[in-house]
Amino acid sequence: MDVTSPLLAPAVPAALLQGGLMMAGLIVAIGAQNALVLRQGVMRAHVLPVVALCTVSDWLLVALGVFGLGALIASQPLLMEAFRYGGAAFLAGYGALAARRAWLGQSGGLQLAGRGSSLAGALTSTLAMTYLNPHVYLDTVVLIGGVGAQHEGMARLAFVAGAWFASAAWFAMLGFGAAGAARWLGRPQVWRAIDALVAVVMWTVALQLLATPLRSA
Numbered sequence: 001m002d003v004t005s006p007l008l009a010p011a012v013p014a015a016l017l018q019g020g021l022m023m024a025g026l027i028v029a030i031g032a033q034n035a036l037v038l039r040q041g042v043m044r045a046h047v048l049p050v051v052a053l054c055t056v057s058d059w060l061l062v063a064l065g066v067f068g069l070g071a072l073i074a075s076q077p078l079l080m081e082a083f084r085y086g087g088a089a090f091l092a093g094y095g096a097l098a099a100r101r102a103w104l105g106q107s108g109g110l111q112l113a114g115r116g117s118s119l120a121g122a123l124t125s126t127l128a129m130t131y132l133n134p135h136v137y138l139d140t141v142v143l144i145g146g147v148g149a150q151h152e153g154m155a156r157l158a159f160v161a162g163a164w165f166a167s168a169a170w171f172a173m174l175g176f177g178a179a180g181a182a183r184w185l186g187r188p189q190v191w192r193a194i195d196a197l198v199a200v201v202m203w204t205v206a207l208q209l210l211a212t213p214l215r216s217a
Contacts, residue, residue: 015155019162022147023062026139027170032094033129033136035198037171041178046122051175053123057130058140058167065145066160080142084209086134091206094133099199102192135209 027034033054040050130136148159184190 011151011155012158015151016158016162019144019148019159019164020166021162022144023058023163023166024170026143027058027167032133032198033126034174035098035194036125036129037174038178040122041175042181044179046119047175047179049119050122050126051171053126054130054171055168057127058171059164061137061140062144062148062160062163062167065141066148066156068149069141069145082134084138088206088209090133091135091209092203095199095201095203095206098195102195102199105188105192138209 037050037054041047144163148156148163151159
């Protein structure tokens with residue numbers, strides 16, 4: 001299809017909005033990666049590198065999904081099942097760790113999390129939370145990629161741009177905005193509540209993964 005076709009023009013802003021809203025809906029959910037960025041932001045420790053790494057990683061995974069990898073994964077039932085059960089196991093395990101911190105009151109360690117933490121350590125943790133979490137691939141590569149791949153020409157690029165903008169805006173707000181709420185978020189009881197919520201969300205998503213076979217959108 002000719003990307004300059006007038007018939008495509010109305011689809012471009014719609015695709016831009018769709019990409020942004022879909023990415024925002026998926027990324028805002030409390031998860032391992034967001035919790036890590038929030039902790040780094042509260043401590044004002046290596047915030048820019050961590051935010052940049054999360055953002056660029058999302059950009060890469062979204063682009064891979066929209067431009068082919070998402071459809072490839074979705075066409076392989078065994079691979080989809082591996083993502084399904086692997087993602088559920090990862091989320092259940094992370095939820096258990098969050099629940100343990102909330103129960104034992106270990107969330108008060110938030111104020112020590114960034115103390116003495118090296119840049120390499122922060123980036124290594126960020127990479128692990130991003131690329132070792134199968135649910136990240138399900139959101140960005142399979143789900144967003146599957147929807148974005150249905151667009152053509154400039155509309156597809158607009159969808160990607162919308163998703164990219166939502167990702168960059170969210171991580172920047174989360175990382176740099178956390179410093180302003182440091183006094184509130186630094187309270188042990190507040191972080192215990194956050195960890196409890198993280199556990200509930202992680203377990204809920206894990207159960208959803210186990211209960212419903214994955215399908216591309």
